Amino acid sequence: MALSWKLIIDSGNAPTLADFWAAALEYEVEDPTALIEQLLAAGHLPERAVAEHNGRKIFRGYAGIRHPDDPFDQTSGVGQGRRLLFQDVPEKKTVKNRLHIDIHSGPVDLATLVDRLEALGATRVREVDQGPAGHWWVMRDPEGNEFCAA
Known part of the structure; x- marks a missing residue:
């Protein structure tokens, strides 16, 4: 169990x-x-x-x-x-998180998800494009905690 x-x-x-x-x-x-x-x-x-x-x-x-x-x-x-x-x-918060949340775009495209998260108060940090291995944005919540939008 x-x-x-x-x-x-x-x-x-x-x-x-x-x-x-x-x-x-x-x-x-x-x-x-x-x-x-x-x-x-x-x-x-x-x-x-x-x-x-x-x-x-x-x-x-x-x-x-x-x-x-x-x-x-x-x-x-x-x-x-x-x-x-x-x-x-x-x-x-003083250093990078050792644990973070990944939010997956689901039925919407990544750009739509990232725009929605920014409208809620998140900020973009950097875009990561690993080709076939994946594409995502590293972002921060309103208190600076890192998370990924994929």
Whole structure:
């Protein structure tokens, strides 16, 4: 039986970066509002641990996104399948990522994908053309994390 996993990405502004990646991957931003309200009402969560983003309550410094077709917990909004979790950290990104995401263009061409990602806030770094081995763009998300669009 395969293990369950999620990818954790350090960030400077978790909810904003989650919005970018949800749009880029066509994922859903998790909504923990119901869980947060329960925890607040029961006195198990201090108000200082909560923030608001896009009209939803969130855990301050955290935001998750999930694949729209995967199951998720109705109360917490937490995905039970393909999932990315963003967590704020005090230090800025200083070196190249050791792990990155590749986004494949699917039914649209690469130029259309790259234009869409730029409109969301990504920037192009360099184009790579390896002939028959592949063609892609190295890009950066709004916080400078590298990824590839192929």
